[in-house]
Amino acid sequence: MATYLEFIQQNEERDGVRFSWNVWPSSRLEATRMVVPLACLLTPLKERLDLPPVQYEPVLCSRPTCKAVLNPLCQVDYRAKLWACNFCFQRNQFPPAYAGISEVNQPAELMPQFSTIEYIVQRGSPTPLIFLYVVDTCLEEEDLQALKESLQMSLSLLPPDALVGLITFGRMVQVHELSCEGISKSYVFRGTKDLTAKQIQDMLGLTRQDLCKHRNNHLFLAVCNSCRFLQPVHKIDMNLTDLLGELQRDPWPVTQGKRPLRSTGVALSIAVGLLEGTFPNTGARVMLFTGGPPTQGPGMVVGDELKTPIRSWHDIEKDNARFMKKATKHYEVLANRTAANGHCIDIYACALDQTGLLEMKCCANLTGGHMVMGDSFNTSLFKQTFQRVFSKDFNGQFRMAFGATLEVKTSRELKISGAIGPCVSLNAKGPCVSESELGIGGTCQWKICSLDPSSTLAIYFEVVNQHNAPIPQGGRGAVQFVSQYQHSSTQRRIRVTTIARNWADAQSQLQHIEAAFDQEAAAVLMARLGVYRAESEEGPDVLRWLDRQLIRLCQKFGQYNKDDPNSFRLSDSFSLYPQFMFHLRRSPFLQVFNNSPDESSYYRHHFARQDLTQSLIMIQPILYSYSFSGPPEPVLLDSSSILADRILLMDTFFQIVIYLGETIAQWQKAGYQDMPEYENFRHLLQAPLDDAQEILQTRFPMPRYINTEHGSSQARFLLSKVNPSQTHNNLYAWGQESGSPILTDDVSLQVFMDHLKKLAVSSAS
């Protein structure tokens, strides 16, 4: 058997699953002593080049409470044409189609390499994708122009049969009718009044007849015709292009000292209501483009007086954000409705100031929508990010899926505590649902309204096997993930992943368990828990909780002599974990200092949905060094890495920072790179740029790209991330020959570790 590292990697590539523990403690008590819960990161739509979907329906366990899907772990009796469910042990007859089954003629789902398999099922009529643009017109002329161009461009990226709709808003909300000739027509709503879905549908003239038609005849085309607001792209792209072209800034005068009146809340409400009334349970994206905070009506985040600034963390702590609770409530209600309808909401917020993402975050969080934050629509950050929403995979399919439900099934020793990710609970109780909740719990099914190949959920389990009921040697626990979703090609698909891990007795086989610890996954899973808690708890409490968990983990798995910090050692499989925790504690996910509430929401949003690699980058940014002394190399995220003759490239996921050391910067100013004889310098300068481009090309959302140098203000992005091993406090102790001091009172990793050791070995705790 290969190393655990290889095993882990292989599993991830095949199944999109990373467990914190790859050998599972066999009793509940032991499991709780492991500190890091048994959990996994699941990427339901992980791109698998080698996974051709099969064109038939999955075979299900016949036990009504189980309905697990036939998988390679099942015991099959080829003679009797029976298979035993590996979750409930029910024996099932194969369906008639499987009559020809034999050891040598196995269906794909029985082959071990198909632990993950995708079925294409024919259910219902295909429903076109729906894209509903909700566009803020209270923008600067430049911004609006850029946004209009982006939107026009996007039309060419949409599948031709996709339905598009346009809602614009400012002081009023306009729902544009797209089917009309000659005269452009829109329905206008007051931005200050919340309307029920029914009112909206009445006002838009989406009468009951239309709905009936839809439900009874499944004639979506009929609905399309009756619904004047959502039209196939191929029919109206010229119209819509013109319409977008003629889009004007909100005409209502904004007097000095005022913010423009922006009815984001109502606009979203109408968008949601429109889709709710026309295409419930059909894949649809509401794409909100906003250039500022909602300033009126339900969901308003700040008043229109410029002299009253938008809430800050300080205000929130002081309970001084008067609109926050109401607004949050408004958007939560909307988000839940949207999720219930299987639609998703993207938020593209581009403004220099905050735009109310804090209040609106749930819209994206609960529905699996994107959240993008930028300074302006006229930046490549927005433009490329937006373009990337419509990127396609190697099959030429959009990297997006809709209306997914994820069901998790476990073998008896396990139960499900909950999930953290862009999902909502479907409140499906079952035998495998645990009573203790972590994240969104109390269910074994979640709805994920929008998915892309990198969407990753953290799923937490509880070992329920009692200590006194040992599992026989070689017993394996199994988990099956069943995701049903609407593929971007409008097919319904079901992806089934079944995994199994060995049980081990933690008392006798702790080393196995220890060795099978996936510290990266564990770090991310713990971080998700921490971030999840941070949404509802005070920051310091969360940190304290994290610290305690870390200390307990060290106590459990460290090797040390009591009360002797110097004797403390961690095995390889745990060695990086404290460092992750150190950076996590400093990260914007848990620290709100220096971040606006919007930024915090934005960071947390992405943290809760990215896959493991990206999450790790978020926790602990990657730092590369470029110098004449050798090829580019990763270096410690430490202030000591900041040297005058280096170029540093830092990737924090949200930012790409290229930092020129002092000397390099001077050389560059002197223009050496332009001199033929210093071509190598030019290459050196170019190298990080190229690498950065590479990252930029693949990352969603586009990171903020920062090109800076020693001493420049933008260098703060780098300085705030590195471990402050050198500060003004210990500057002299470390000498001046290397590194760059950070002006901070934050503790450095060294100090952190020292404390950790001390506490871990302390007999007092």
Added chain:
Amino acid sequence: MSVNQQAHTGLPYGQPQPGYQGYQQSGYGGQQMPAVHHSQYGAYNGPMPGYQQPAPPPGYFPSLGFPSKGSPVCLNSDTPILAPNFIGALRAPPPSGAPPPTSGAPVPAGQPVYSQFGQGDVQNGIGASAVQMQRPSASQPFIPGTAPTPVSQPATFQQYGPPPTSAQQLTNHMAGMQIGTSSSAPPPAGLGYGSSTSVPSASGSFTATGSGHYTPYSSSQGPPPVNVSHGLPPTSLSPNLSLGQPAFSGPPMSAQHPPQASGFVSPPCSTGIGPSSYPSTTGAPRPSTMQGSPLPGHALTGLPTSQPNHVSSPPPHPAMSGPPPGPPVLGLQGPPPPTHPSPSGYQMQQNGSFGQVRGPQPNYGGSYPGTPNYGSQPAPPPPPKRLDPDSIPSPIQVIEDDRNNRGSEPFITGVRGQVPPLVTTNFLVKDQGNASPRYIRCTSYNIPCTSDMAKQSQVPLAAVIKPLATLPTDETPPYLVDHGEPGPIRCNRCKAYMCPFMQFIEGGRRFQCCFCSCVTEVPPHYFQHLDHTGRRVDFYDRPELSLGSYEFLATASYCKNNKFPNPPAFIFMIDVSYNAVKSGLVRLICEELKSLLDYLPREGSIEESAIRVGFVTYNKVLHFYNVKSSLAQPQMMVVSDVADMFVPLLDGFLVNVNESRTVIVSLLDQIPEMFADTRETETVFAPVIQAGMEALKAAECAGKLFIFHTSLPIAEAPGKLKNRDDRKLINTDKEKTLFQPQTSFYSNLAKDCVAQGCCVDLFLFPNQYLDVATLGVVPYQTGGSIYKYAYFQLETDQERFLNDLRRDVQKEVGFDAVMRVRTSTGIRATDFFGAFYMSNTTDVELAGLDCDKTITVEFKHDDKLSEDSGALLQCALLYTSCAGQRRLRIHNLSLNCCTQLADLYRNCETDTLINYLAKFAYRGVLNNPVKTVRDTLINQCAQILACYRKNCASPSSAGQLILPECMKLLPVYLNCVLKSDVLQPGADVTTDDRAYIRQLVSSMDVAETNVFFYPRLLPLSKVDIDSDTLPAAIRNSEERLSKGDLYLLENGLNIFVWVGVNVQQSLIQNLFGVSSFSSISSTLSTLPVLENSFSKRVRSIIDMFQSQRSRYMKLIIVKQEDKLEMLFKHFLVEDKSMSGGASYVDFLCHMHKEIRQLLS
């Protein structure tokens, strides 16, 4: 009736003569016949009871009979009834008859004649008798002497009409009334100016006789009264005036009328109807009185003479009475002299009417209306007190006289308290310090000095103000005065504006306010020296010092928020629900707007209108349109949230027409297409107004909404209405709810609209009830107009609608206006009627005010006035012109004050009075049962007339009805008001119609109410094809229509062309282009354009009428005996109406009774 009219209009003289003759004859006949009469009476009596109700007319006839009573009368009356119509013929006979009158002989002859003449004869006969009778009656003493007269009267009553007593009385009264009026007329003439007093006396006498005796007579006398009514004024007057009047009256009548018209209008004459008594006592005498009634005679020279006559005459009368000859003689006299003839003509008519009356009585039901009047006229004569018979209470005559007498000279406004010519008269106004009557008309130009007097007289003091009235092209519009930065010069205390009546003192350094007497410094920049008369030397250079009407340029302080206003905007809001689309209305409007937008009102010489336009369509949601010039295509914005209306766009909604023309045209092209397939039938209404108002608010300007609406707004929205039409409520205490809005929502909305200067014009195209009472609230309170096209059909109503729309869009209009009326200390404006909103008790707020809107203001005393200083009115209107200029329009008017009631009665204007009374009543129905309102009206008028009778008329029999000259038409007109659809709806009048009319009338000016209540009826066959003059109108009675003629009737809302069954085929061919009567289509909405002079002329007359009215009138072709004729008959207001409205004669009787009750 018709006879009378014809006589009047026609010229009378010739005709009159015949009349005279006729009268005399009749009179004679009457005298001779008495016995017969009696018998007849008996018969009458029988009918009488029945009469009373419908019967007033009948009653009258009887009265007519009275005169004849003596004898022929009755007979005569019968025949006469018909006769009236025949007038012509009758007259002809009369001529022959005439002789008879001269010679007592006529009597006998008369009888035969009568028979021959039929009605006509009778009339004559009656007239004659009546005259005589009257005379006696007029002089009460006589009466007794001759007949039982006063005392006897009752007796007589019993005798004659015991059975009919009450009824008879009524009729008698009526007769008396009429007579009174006629008498009134005379006074003018006779009284001329000086002799107003005499007039009263005359009147007095009439009434006395009329009342007392009549009752008895009524049965028999009835007739006389009838006569009175028609010719009342003249006839009665004459009787009243002079005992000997007969003679006078006869002749004067005709003569008088004209004179009266000219100068006398003011002097009220009263005519008493004495006949009643006569009849009772002696039929013969009465007849004679009747002749006397010919009051006509009075008018002219008669006055003095007549009066004396009266005085003396009474005695004679008795004698006379005994012998009809007396009267006859008079009558005779009449005929001979040319002047006489005319009067006689009247008399004739009267007589004729009598005759008719009689006829009617017998015939009763049928012919009444017309006849009664006639009868009444004769009646007056009976009371031949002194007098100059002048006026005849025929509206046509009064109008014609005024036109003839006052139409030729310009009306110069320099003199205080001058009564202007009637609204029906074309005259030129020269502003020399008082506002033109086109701007202000008053009920009285002589105001009682004290409130006691005012209360006593009960004459309402009101001014009908039309601040933005359009002037004829030959009159100068008000000058615009700019006093620069400091703004207009005003009194420091009462804030009155500088006007010609301000008195400059201290060498011009100060001025004393003519309203409150406060002394104010003249600002240095305005200082000017005074000349030796104390007048500023720049008097003629400054309009505000020398003219009655002018405008000031307002400064910023006169504007909202001290900001000069933006130019106003017009917003067209079109119903695009199923009905509107299907009827083709939407397309029609859109097509029309394309061209109409080029004719937005603009100021003076400015080439392009400053007015911006916007468009909205709606059904149960609203569609706004962005028509910004920079757009390639219009944009439509739908607002479905009607519960909470707002305007979805700012820029591009209101645009300059020329800049956005292509976009607008494109829009108007597309609107009909867009909604061509609509199936939406529900509409909203309040949100539409809200939207318009919000749009104006957003644009910070005033403006006007043109709303084209088709149905009851039942869609879920604020201001949603339900169908609450319930005809069962009519004539119950709850009837008023039909006029009240369903909800207060619209009133509040109106308030908001007014605050924004948002005027609403509403065009309604209902196919069923849509609650005009509620929908109209906002238009009404914002100074807008409502146009209603029931069962709109493109083919027939298109032209009317388009013309209305064009006129409405193009007419001069002011926005965001505030009007305030200041008065001299002593009186105060206390009540206001019209389309506006008032938030306090003094300021009339008008979101919009156009050139047709009129506001009636009532004044009350709060102190004493002095005769020396008179009373001044200053109406100041602050408004925003169509170019967005803020201006003040000032109208000043000075009135006289009097300490004698007679002066008041001599300077009244009945048309204006009716305008006020109608508005007062129409407002009253909102809060009171209709019956109460009607009773109040009658009561007030009775009090007015009773007061006159008591205080101004010379003493006379209580049985006489004596009317002031200036108010001799009051009963006719009042009756028309009482019979109007609002106050007495017919079965075919919808609730919406009533509400519509109610609101319409509330902002009508005097000319409009005049023709609305008493329609103009022209005989088309008398049209002179070669000249521009119109044929004389005829009175509104079916009696006057000839089967062989075509008539044109207009009332300001409709034009009827009535075609008699026997009309010459050539006329039909010429006018309709068809060959026969039966091929005339009654669905025509215009006359075919035919190339013959008759057609051209008729069409040009119609066009002229159309141009005179603020609304395009619907043309309806009515064929005689066709079903539409019912509709037409509704407008023959002197007849008894289908809905129970009294005929003129009946009503006059009733009034007389009321007055008598007040007097006793």
